[in-house]
Amino acid sequence: MYICIDLGGSNIRGTWIKSDGTSGSPVTMKRPKTLTDTKESLCSLVTAIQKQCSDEVQKFGLASAGPMDFEKGVYLSPTNMPELKGFDLKGFISESFGKDVILENDAQAAALGEVYRGCLRGKQNALFFTLGTGLGSGVVMDGTLWKGKVPAGPELGHIYLGPGRRIRCGCGQVGCAETWLNSKALLDMARQRLPVTGLRDLDPYLNDFHDNAIKVMEDYGHRLGLFLSQMVSIFGIGNIGLGGGISRMADYFLPAARRTLEHRLNRRDWLLPRVIRSSSDPDMSALWGMCALMIQNHNNTT
Numbered sequence: 001m002y003i004c005i006d007l008g009g010s011n012i013r014g015t016w017i018k019s020d021g022t023s024g025s026p027v028t029m030k031r032p033k034t035l036t037d038t039k040e041s042l043c044s045l046v047t048a049i050q051k052q053c054s055d056e057v058q059k060f061g062l063a064s065a066g067p068m069d070f071e072k073g074v075y076l077s078p079t080n081m082p083e084l085k086g087f088d089l090k091g092f093i094s095e096s097f098g099k100d101v102i103l104e105n106d107a108q109a110a111a112l113g114e115v116y117r118g119c120l121r122g123k124q125n126a127l128f129f130t131l132g133t134g135l136g137s138g139v140v141m142d143g144t145l146w147k148g149k150v151p152a153g154p155e156l157g158h159i160y161l162g163p164g165r166r167i168r169c170g171c172g173q174v175g176c177a178e179t180w181l182n183s184k185a186l187l188d189m190a191r192q193r194l195p196v197t198g199l200r201d202l203d204p205y206l207n208d209f210h211d212n213a214i215k216v217m218e219d220y221g222h223r224l225g226l227f228l229s230q231m232v233s234i235f236g237i238g239n240i241g242l243g244g245g246i247s248r249m250a251d252y253f254l255p256a257a258r259r260t261l262e263h264r265l266n267r268r269d270w271l272l273p274r275v276i277r278s279s280s281d282p283d284m285s286a287l288w289g290m291c292a293l294m295i296q297n298h299n300n301t302t
């Protein structure tokens with residue numbers, strides 16, 4: 001069997017999966033905010049998973065947020081997990097358990113997970129974006145992750161989406177799509193129209209269809225539509241999935257995103273996305289993606 005783990009900013013999740021696709025119940029733990037405790041939690045998680053299935057572990061699959069040196073398996077400067085800077089995750093797991101490790105960026109794993117078991121199930125070609133603290137991306141082509149020619153894969157959240165927002169991105173630049181579409185961007189838009197301090201504060205206004213809240217969602221949808229029109233122009237892929245915390249509000253912002261896409265692509269309507277869906281369980285998509293990756297890896301090596 002394979003053990004798959006998603007190490008995120010807030011939680012660590014894991015499960016086992018066999019080459020025939022059978023898998024266990026996912027185990028979730030809060031991630032402690034120190035490196036030592038994170039290591040301990042990783043070991044406890046593996047023990048809990050092994051209690052579910054006693055088969056010999058063949059390999060580990062790990063998904064985590066970057067930036068990371070994906071060849072060496074070492075964290076560079078993770079924005080949301082600064083205590084893990086320099087942590088050799090791959091080395092720690094392989095030394096602790098004596099097994100090989102496959103590592104993947106969490107957003108790219110999530111793309112594969114949504115194709116495997118989620119909102120893009122069965123699609124051979126798909127674009128997936130996580131809208132949250134950052135803007136993660138994953139491209140699936142012919143059923144497998146497309147990585148370009150670099151181990152870390154594409155970084156679509158850092159394409160230039162225009163001037164006017166003077167927030168410096170985690171990559172050091174201004175104008176990145178991430179700074180226009182992440183949680184901070186949406187909160188800044190909401191604050192201009194409503195007395196809110198966090199995105200959850202928007203919920204009661206949205207439930208009441210408050211004019212200002214609806215306007216915020218339309219503006220956000222328009223921005224997203226501009227971004228997606230570029231993505232489909234580049235990749236020519238018409239299946240789009242959305243995950244991350246903001247995707248739970250998709251019903252409110254997707255109509256505006258679709259209108260912008262139709263406007264931008266009105267003379268190239270063959271590029272219009274056929275499917276735009278939000279994940280029904282965004283917390284699980286990276287974990288299912290690692291499961292899919294382990295099975296693909298198994299099939300490629302046997």
Ligand SMILES: [Zn+2]
Nearest residue numbers: 158169171176
């Ligand atoms: Zn950037």
